[in-house]
Amino acid sequence: MDQEIIKYLLMGIITLTFIFDKTINYLNISRKIGDVPQTLDQYLSPDKLKESKKYQQTNYTFGLFTGGFSFILTLIFIAFGFFGYLDECLRQFGLSHIPLSIVYFGILFIGSDILSIPFDYYHTFKIEEDFGFNKTTVKTFFADKIKGYLLSIIVGGTLLFVLVWLILEIGRDFWWIFWIIAALFMVFVNMFYSGLILPLFNKLTPLEEGELKNTIMAYARSVGFPLENVFIMDGSKRSSKANAFFSGFGKRKKVVLFDTLLEQHTPEELVAVLAHEIGHFKKGHIRTGMITGILQTGIMLYILSLFIFSEQISYALGGNQMAIHLNIIGFTMLFSPISTVLGILMNYLSRKNEFEADAFAKSTYAGQPLAEALKTLSVKTLSNIDPHPLYVFVNYSHPPLMSRLKRLE
Structure with a gap:
């Protein structure tokens, strides 16, 4: 050419x-x-x-x-x-x-x-x-x-x-x-x-001993998920927005919760968020x-x-x-x-996975606390609760809030 x-x-x-x-x-x-x-x-x-x-x-x-x-x-x-x-x-x-x-x-x-x-x-x-x-x-x-x-x-x-x-x-x-x-x-x-x-970039601190950690560990054992590492990340040093994620394989598995997540949610909601993350793994x-x-x-x-x-x-x-x-x-x-095109396909797969992780959390723990956590997250981050369907199809790796709530509630 x-x-x-x-x-x-x-x-x-x-x-x-x-x-x-x-x-x-x-x-x-x-x-x-x-x-x-x-x-x-x-x-x-x-x-x-x-x-x-x-x-x-x-x-x-x-x-x-x-x-x-x-x-x-x-x-x-x-x-x-x-x-x-x-x-x-x-x-x-x-x-x-x-x-x-x-x-x-x-x-x-x-x-x-x-x-x-x-x-x-x-x-x-x-x-x-x-x-x-x-x-x-x-x-x-x-x-x-x-x-x-x-x-x-x-x-x-x-x-x-x-x-x-x-x-x-x-x-x-x-x-x-x-x-x-x-x-x-x-x-x-x-x-x-x-x-x-x-x-x-951030400081990771093991989750303190107490009711929250005991509840998290008890839930993890109930679904056959050997969890030893739950960490709190100082996300508040950069933003008030909250998040959680899972990384690693085998003995290096880690669940990381932003400190802002702990500030904004009840223990029941935090366990529901964790159940969602474990759902991705399971x-x-x-x-x-x-x-x-x-x-x-x-x-x-x-x-x-x-x-x-x-x-x-x-x-x-x-x-x-x-x-x-x-x-x-x-x-x-x-x-x-x-x-x-590959990005659109990956986003479609990701949205499907998010629904499955939500369903796992609902069936193994409870749907309502997860729904409450999603509502709080969405409102506090000023998320778009009514995005255009085409924009969702191309760009969203997670389903829109109302779609997730419809299935959870």
Whole structure:
């Protein structure tokens, strides 16, 4: 395919993706505010519903601006060949292939993140602050940035080194070897995330002995779930929003509850939330999600192998010669429609899993406490209780609140 055709194809894909995304967002945000559902009348007032809509509209406007900025900047980089120009500048230092690719992506990553800092800062200290969610200090904000850079350099740089080395040494067959490496890395991260990575950003404290822990442990034993590690995470150092998650396999299984979750919910509701999380494990969702993610990675790497040595993609991005890093960038743009479809399928599977985990919690513990917890979470986070069906279909990994309550109640 001619390089000019590829160039305009890349610009067309980016444009259509942007229009598709923003159109769905507009359909979602333009839905009129209805009455407060009867099941929420003790939790959600009309004023609170209006505040929720305002929060969503504010985030939509902000996302439209930031997304538009990124979209226009990417189009400019493609149209004027700036991706290739950066490659030419770096080649003047006499770098070999692997260091060249690592430095190239490092510059793009850090440059992109620096450009995003003012937007992130505004969202955290203006939007989230105005709606009462932000608990982050300026010190924590920039400390997170620095830690994120270091982690990306160490982990991302290592994986990139291995990827480029395999491409240069093995050729197109690199994909299945790197797939194995990526799969092992994904399993490793899932097993050790809460033990190695999470403590870099948050403090995990074992749940104190007492009635809550005894109730949680008793429930876990009743469903045959050997649970030894229940931790409280200091999520309140960044936001007032609450959450809970499950990670690890075997003896490294951990349930992590945000401290804000303990502040906002009754012990009965907390056990119901935990029952939902255990439901994901008992129903095999953790394992299925891992396998699906690994398969998706394999598909992506195989398709990448078909384009990795294309001179035309490098030329389309402004390069004067074939460059692996330019082809990886071009591939990510070409792959985005496939990625969108895969994302929709993954979200559909995730919503199905959430319903199953809710049903597990209802059958093994109780549905009402979980319903009460979902109501509190939704109201306190100003969630959209009436999202557009198409927006849900494309973007929601969890079913909308009213759909979950209908099944629970």
